[in-house]
Amino acid sequence: MSQSVLEQAGPARTRRSLAPGRAPAGPGRPKKGRHRLAPYLFIAPGITLFTLFLLIPIGYSVYLSFFSNKVSSGIIGASERASVFVGFDNFAAILExxxxxxxxxxxxxxxxxxxxxxxxxxxxxxxxxxxxxxxxxxxxxxxxxxxxxxxxxxxxxxxxxxxxxxxxxxxxxxxxxxxxxxxxxxxxxxxxxxxxxxxxxxxxxxxxxxxxxxxxxxxxxxxxxxxxxxxxxxxxxxxxxxxxxxxxxxxxxxxxxxxxxxxxxxxxxxxxxxxxxxxxxxxxxxxxxxxxxxxxxxxxxxxxxxxxxxxxxxxxxxxxxxxxxxxx
Missing domain, CATH: 1.10.3720.10 (MetI-like)
Known part of the structure; x- marks a missing residue:
């Protein structure tokens, strides 16, 4: 009798596991987080190159434009070059x-x-x-x-x-x-x-x-x-x-x-x-x-x-x- 009950329960269990809208359980089931991460992995190389060869050079140019190298006399008479913040002086010099x-x-x-x-x-x-x-x-x-x-x-x-x-x-x-x-x-x-x-x-x-x-x-x-x-x-x-x-x-x-x-x-x-x-x-x-x-x-x-x-x-x-x- 117990065997017949198991035989009847087997197909029902199978039907439940294959019901529409339910993915089969197991190690092969794709994880939701993996799908969310994939687009970012695809665009990461482009963003990296864009940052390295465009954003960083632009930012560095902006940084340089607000400074100037000033030459001053050192303690023992040798000249020293120092980067000094000059604001918009470089822009004014160009425009003048x-x-x-x-x-x-x-x-x-x-x-x-x-x-x-x-x-x-x-x-x-x-x-x-x-x-x-x-x-x-x-x-x-x-x-x-x-x-x-x-x-x-x-x-x-x-x-x-x-x-x-x-x-x-x-x-x-x-x-x-x-x-x-x-x-x-x-x-x-x-x-x-x-x-x-x-x-x-x-x-x-x-x-x-x-x-x-x-x-x-x-x-x-x-x-x-x-x-x-x-x-x-x-x-x-x-x-x-x-x-x-x-x-x-x-x-x-x-x-x-x-x-x-x-x-x-x-x-x-x-x-x-x-x-x-x-x-x-x-x-x-x-x-x-x-x-x-x-x-x-x-x-x-x-x-x-x-x-x-x-x-x-x-x-x-x-x-x-x-x-x-x-x-x-």
């Missing part, structure tokens, strides 16, 4: 210098030329590729994107040799048509020569961003516009452009930040053109202070000022974009 402001004005003018030309040409190429033959689209995108893959220093050296009067192929072209050869590295043209390098190298990146945005637009919208009698030009202006405005804001933001932080092209071109001075743009002045004069504290203050300017311009771009999007 005419070199910084002239370089900042030059960087601003550089951005006013480079950003609209680059974005305009990138948009034209993106629209052309969007309606082009599919077989030629990949090849065309690759050709346009290649200049962006060339490092800025290499691109500047390459263009520098083409600008130089002894190695420039443009001299023969101008001579053939009876025009004097312009001095691309002289005072009047070196600025525009650098603008040309930046435009040449920046079109590819912006074109890829805009073309990707165009590729994500449903084709049914174009078909509906064509049924209504819209031409391809009207579709591009009234349909495509409004839909890629967010991507254009994204590229505009990167263009503004890049203009404020322009450095590689003028610094490399400096060896080829005597017209480019050590403080030609703000980052070149910061580099001169840090590595040529040893004023690391003042250079840190200059870097903080440039970062704040870039941050302020970025907020301005977002604010203007938000007002345009809301219709204000």
């Amino acid at each position: 210098g005419s070199v910084f402001w002239s370089g900042l004005a030059r960087a601003g003018y550089y951005g006013l030329l480079v950003i609209p030309i680059t974005l305009g040409l990138a948009l034209v190429f993106a629209l052309a590729l969007d309606v082009g033959v599919s077989k030629l689209r990949t090849v065309s995108k690759t050709i346009i994107f290649i200049p962006y893959a060339v490092p800025g220093v290499i691109a500047t050296l390459m263009w520098g040799y083409m600008y130089h009067e002894r190695t420039s192929p443009f001299g023969d072209i101008f001579t053939f048509f009876g025009f004097p050869t312009p001095d691309f590295l002289g005072d009047s043209l070196v600025f525009y020569s650098i603008v040309n390098i930046a435009v040449w190298g920046g079109i590819g990146f912006n074109m890829i961003i805009l073309h990707t945005a165009l590729s994500g637009i449903p084709r049914e919208i174009y078909e509906a516009a064509r049924i209504d009698g819209a031409s391809e030009l009207r579709i591009a202006i009234q349909v495509k452009l409004p839909l890629v405005v967010p991507s254009m804001i994204f590229t505009l933001l990167f263009g503004v930040i890049g203009a404020v932080q322009v450095y590689a092209e003028p610094q490399t071109m400096k060896t080829m053109s005597p017209s480019i001075t050590s403080g030609w743009v703000p980052l070149m002045e910061i580099q001169r202070l840090a590595f040529e004069q040893g004023e690391t504290n003042m250079a840190a203050a200059g870097a903080i000022i440039i970062a704040l300017i870039a941050f302020g311009l970025s907020l301005l771009v977002f604010r203007l974009a938000g007002k345009k999007g809301s219709g204000d």
